[in-house]
Amino acid sequence: MTKFTEVKASTYAEMSREAAKIIFDDLKAKKDTVLGLATGSTPEGMYDALSTMINEADLDLSEVTTFNLDEYVGLDEGNDQSYHYFMDKNLFSKIDVPKENIHILNGVADDIEKEVKEYEALIDEKGIDIQVLGIGRNGHIAFNEPGTSFDSLTHRVQLTDETIEDNARFFEKKEDVPTEALSMGLATIMKAKKIILLISGANKQEARDLFVSGEVSEDVPVSILHNHPNVILLTDSEARGE
Numbered sequence: 001m002t003k004f005t006e007v008k009a010s011t012y013a014e015m016s017r018e019a020a021k022i023i024f025d026d027l028k029a030k031k032d033t034v035l036g037l038a039t040g041s042t043p044e045g046m047y048d049a050l051s052t053m054i055n056e057a058d059l060d061l062s063e064v065t066t067f068n069l070d071e072y073v074g075l076d077e078g079n080d081q082s083y084h085y086f087m088d089k090n091l092f093s094k095i096d097v098p099k100e101n102i103h104i105l106n107g108v109a110d111d112i113e114k115e116v117k118e119y120e121a122l123i124d125e126k127g128i129d130i131q132v133l134g135i136g137r138n139g140h141i142a143f144n145e146p147g148t149s150f151d152s153l154t155h156r157v158q159l160t161d162e163t164i165e166d167n168a169r170f171f172e173k174k175e176d177v178p179t180e181a182l183s184m185g186l187a188t189i190m191k192a193k194k195i196i197l198l199i200s201g202a203n204k205q206e207a208r209d210l211f212v213s214g215e216v217s218e219d220v221p222v223s224i225l226h227n228h229p230n231v232i233l234l235t236d237s238e239a240r241g242e
């Protein structure tokens with residue numbers, strides 16, 4: 001098992017700033033950094049801190065490329081529950097990444113098979129330098145639910161009831177939550193050169209403990225990260241049960 005680094009922040013705000021600083025330093029060091037990005041409430045604070053750092057430093061992002069982890073099937077980019085919408089609201093409307101360099105899976109593509117294959121091929125071509133991850137209570141990363149093969153590439157997934165319930169808070173009612181998504185696979189995520197995993201809040205303590213315990217199993221998707229050489233885990237005190 002590889003020993004990952006854990007940055008133990010006290011508050012959510014501190015964790016968010018620490019994560020933003022890691023990305024900011026990478027962007028400063030390499031103009032054509034390829035970022036892998038995540039959605040969910042956890043990275044919101046990080047995006048806020050990162051956009052402030054970028055704008056204060058007037059950092060040139062014209063050569064930066066981004067790839068998002070996942071998108072719901074059936075929601076187009078105008079839908080305010082789509083991850084396209086989330087990314088625009090939380091990050092892309094605040095900083096200047098060229099539109100053509102922003103890649104997010106198309107959940108309303110006519111040919112889903114073609115969509116996921118081309119996405120994977122583009123990731124292979126560009127190579128992700130730093131991938132941001134959040135985590136689901138059941139240990140899922142992106143939309144790779146427990147039981148997903150460690151060899152999985154970008155694919156169409158069925159969401160578990162637990163994930164649908166967790167994400168229902170963003171929708172008017174549970175029935176509105178899509179039951180399927182497109183997601184980078186676990187093998188896709190592992191291709192990134194560096195990974196930062198953000199875990200915040202008491203409701204994620206179990207998932208954090210499961211990861212830190214070090215057991216590697218397809219029942220716990222996040223545990224694949226123990227096979228990666230460069231993982232930084234960022235937690236707040238609530239996630240550590242302190």
Ligand SMILES: N[C@@H]1[C@@H](O)[C@H](O)[C@@H](COP(=O)(O)O)O[C@@H]1O
Binds near residue numbers: 038134142167
């Ligand atoms: N696909 C996303 C994941 O990428 C995210 O990590 C998870 C946790 O979200 P939150 O940070 O809101 O708890 O939600 C969704 O399932």
